[in-house]
Amino acid sequence: MHESGSELGYTVGENSSEYFQFVLKPGCAIRRWEYVEISYPDHSIVGRVERIASRSDLLKDNLGYEGVERYVKNDINEIVDICTGSTLGTVENGKLTKSRYLIRPGTLVKRAGVKILTEIFNPPEEGALNVGTLIGREDVRVSVNVNGLRRHLAIVAQTGAGKSHSAGVIMEELMKKGASVIVLDPHADYVLMRQGEGGRSYSPFIRIFRTPLSTGRYSRDNVGIVEDFTLRFSDLEPDEISDIMGIKENWTNLRKIVEDMHSSMKGLKDLEDFMMSTEKIPPEDRKKISARIRFIKKIKSIFSTRTTGLKDYVSPGQLSIMDLSGMDQYLANYFSFRVINEIMDAKVSYDYEYPVFIFIEEAHNFIPPGTNTKISQTIKRIASEGRKFGVFLVVITQRPGKIDQDVLSQCNSQIILRVTNPLDKKALMDSAESISDAIIEDLSSLETGEAILVGEFVRIPIIAKIRERETKEGGGDVDIASLLIRAREERDRNISIEGDRERVKNIFGG
Numbered sequence: 001m002h003e004s005g006s007e008l009g010y011t012v013g014e015n016s017s018e019y020f021q022f023v024l025k026p027g028c029a030i031r032r033w034e035y036v037e038i039s040y041p042d043h044s045i046v047g048r049v050e051r052i053a054s055r056s057d058l059l060k061d062n063l064g065y066e067g068v069e070r071y072v073k074n075d076i077n078e079i080v081d082i083c084t085g086s087t088l089g090t091v092e093n094g095k096l097t098k099s100r101y102l103i104r105p106g107t108l109v110k111r112a113g114v115k116i117l118t119e120i121f122n123p124p125e126e127g128a129l130n131v132g133t134l135i136g137r138e139d140v141r142v143s144v145n146v147n148g149l150r151r152h153l154a155i156v157a158q159t160g161a162g163k164s165h166s167a168g169v170i171m172e173e174l175m176k177k178g179a180s181v182i183v184l185d186p187h188a189d190y191v192l193m194r195q196g197e198g199g200r201s202y203s204p205f206i207r208i209f210r211t212p213l214s215t216g217r218y219s220r221d222n223v224g225i226v227e228d229f230t231l232r233f234s235d236l237e238p239d240e241i242s243d244i245m246g247i248k249e250n251w252t253n254l255r256k257i258v259e260d261m262h263s264s265m266k267g268l269k270d271l272e273d274f275m276m277s278t279e280k281i282p283p284e285d286r287k288k289i290s291a292r293i294r295f296i297k298k299i300k301s302i303f304s305t306r307t308t309g310l311k312d313y314v315s316p317g318q319l320s321i322m323d324l325s326g327m328d329q330y331l332a333n334y335f336s337f338r339v340i341n342e343i344m345d346a347k348v349s350y351d352y353e354y355p356v357f358i359f360i361e362e363a364h365n366f367i368p369p370g371t372n373t374k375i376s377q378t379i380k381r382i383a384s385e386g387r388k389f390g391v392f393l394v395v396i397t398q399r400p401g402k403i404d405q406d407v408l409s410q411c412n413s414q415i416i417l418r419v420t421n422p423l424d425k426k427a428l429m430d431s432a433e434s435i436s437d438a439i440i441e442d443l444s445s446l447e448t449g450e451a452i453l454v455g456e457f458v459r460i461p462i463i464a465k466i467r468e469r470e471t472k473e474g475g476g477d478v479d480i481a482s483l484l485i486r487a488r489e490e491r492d493r494n495i496s497i498e499g500d501r502e503r504v505k506n507i508f509g510g
């Protein structure tokens, strides 16, 4: 990398307060998205190179091969490299403001210095969350401001682009700040945060709640203490029992039957008692409800003598991972509803005074457009009034078009990683004014872990490489190639006769 502060060229042609173009000094290497600085005695304009072009007035496209070759062989070329950029702002007395100064042709353009870029992208603020580095300038750290999360955050990208990784980084930073953090984790992607070298430092502040249905592949041996995430049957209202049984809210007949069963229990209280009460309802009702009864019997392990409650999962500086794996969506909905509804109640009644952040993985499954379930109502309520009470959402999804659009547009900050699907891009465009055409253009070309940060938590849109995790990741992409190496080893161990082994070698190579 060239030194920061080095001269890159002079502005040429038409320039304005928003755009500039400069001719590149011979021998200077430059990449797209590099940061430049135009300095004046009392202020500096900082810009980003958006486009690099090279052209020649001599080597015309109608010259033909021989014509071009003649020039090239005689070392006659009049190539000019032109860089076009947009201004990010003006730094004046250490403060960043919108740039309103005219840039004249013939002005010297330099590579931006670390100091000025750090003033812009990593200002010393109490609420700074360290999320990564500038792309093109790995020597400049990037932070976002926690106050910007007041109006929620969305993390959006296609699968494998780095959503869960980024969410983990934000969780780490929030924990450092003492935030109370909950994650609804349908695939047990976050449980390994408790494990491993880096993760060890966080483990006292991470609690994992696992239902007996969990299919997450981890154990006490590799993550330490795992707590049960259970319900006490007697704590449930008839409506909640129906929710757990997978009875939709508009299936009023079945709901009525559950209510009748519940009221006939009188003083009795556990699941056994409830199932026994089918004896007391009319045979035709018994028949209607039987499939649902069989279902609740199948998942009876979720009931225990205790309901996991707010005091378990909300505490300053604590990350609570709610492992929802192995559950049907409506069961996951019910558990999630219980958790976040309880949080909202506590916050509305001022029972818990500190900020709470709720991460929702695979959010499109909890709030698809046009649904009116308890969980979706609660999430919508937090999206619209959570900030008044100090409850903040982090919505994670690979389907920006398949999630309630109100919730998405209430998320005033966004971490957007690679997105190539045009429909998803359009949904993103529609969700926020701050997402410009230029940003949308760039989304397809992002590498894994590269993100565009826009909205309230940054002062200007930032293209950043999200930093490495300090905690261990789970649920990443499978490495097929390395699994196949192991598969081949097993295949070869299974060959018993020496001659066969030779034959395999001849067919596939050694």
Ligand SMILES: Nc1ncnc2c1ncn2[C@@H]1O[C@H](COP(=O)(O)OP(=O)(O)O)[C@@H](O)[C@H]1O
Pocket (backbone or CB within 6 Å): 157, 158, 159, 160, 161, 162, 163, 164, 165, 166, 448, 449, 450, 465, 466, 467, 468, 473, 475, 476, 477
């Ligand atoms: N900023 C990053 N730095 C290094 N590796 C990353 C980064 N972001 C993602 N990865 C890796 O890329 C893979 C996919 O990331 P993941 O967060 O699981 O994607 P998603 O949740 O969007 O499907 C994982 O193996 C992860 O470790």
Ligand SMILES: [Mg+2]
Pocket (backbone or CB within 6 Å): 163, 164, 165, 189, 475
């Ligand atoms: Mg993921």
